[in-house]
Amino acid sequence: MTQDSPVEALVRNRIRGMRTALGWSLDDLAARCHMSPSTLSRIETGPRRIALDQLTSLARALGTTLDQLVEPADDEDVVIRPRHDPERGRTAWMLSRDPGPHGLAVAKIRLTKPVRRDAGELKVHPGRDWFTVLSGTVVLALGERTIQVETGQAAEFSTMIPHAFGAHDGPAEILGIFDPEGRRTHLRGSW
Known part of the structure; x- marks a missing residue:
């Protein structure tokens, strides 16, 4: 043997x-x-x-x-390790190892910094973004609008509108679904 x-x-x-x-x-x-x-x-x-x-x-x-x-x-098949982006005030955990249908990826993101409209943070890319707030409050800057998304609420929007999201009055955590362009835009430096 x-x-x-x-x-x-x-x-x-x-x-x-x-x-x-x-x-x-x-x-x-x-x-x-x-x-x-x-x-x-x-x-x-x-x-x-x-x-x-x-x-x-x-x-x-x-x-x-x-x-x-x-x-x-x-x-590596078991442990999902966070990636930190201190400059942007984000920590991300990619929850989908391989992109799903249509290249969609799922990520948990901890936001610690607010949106700064004057810093050119608002981005545009083809597709749609979707996220739900797990904890805290997220400020979604969507064009000229400023929308507060609270714990337990979700947001879904066209990404052809200039947009960005950040924490409001302390850290916030979201669970997001991003298409390939959204992943590149919102998770750059993370993956």
Whole structure:
């Protein structure tokens, strides 16, 4: 018997973990992936090498993809670390690792500075921005308007109107959804 690589050990644990989470016995999974229960047992416990065709069949039977079954696991997959932009008074946590449909990204942002209209902070970019206030009060400068968005409220607006947002009377936290242009504009320096 050869020593498993870290990826092989991870895959074996995932197969066993997914099978048990589904409440399936070795016989149940074996029937779904057209293997014998003894072959499946040897795959899960390590004495048998896992062939690519077996992995494909196992992934399909378990309702996952081959990529998800073999993707490496490391600390970066779990921990979301904040990025600080002290000049702009922002700390951002990107909550979506990969852009979603239409390039949308989700971020939590802590705002500590107010909007300064005279500093050229108001920006324009194609698309729409959306955010909800988790704590504090956010000032949304939208064209000539100044709008206070309180905890529990949300804002959604065209980003073709000059806009910026900042904290009002102390720190505020928002959860925002940004398209690629919004991400570049509002999270620059963060990602």
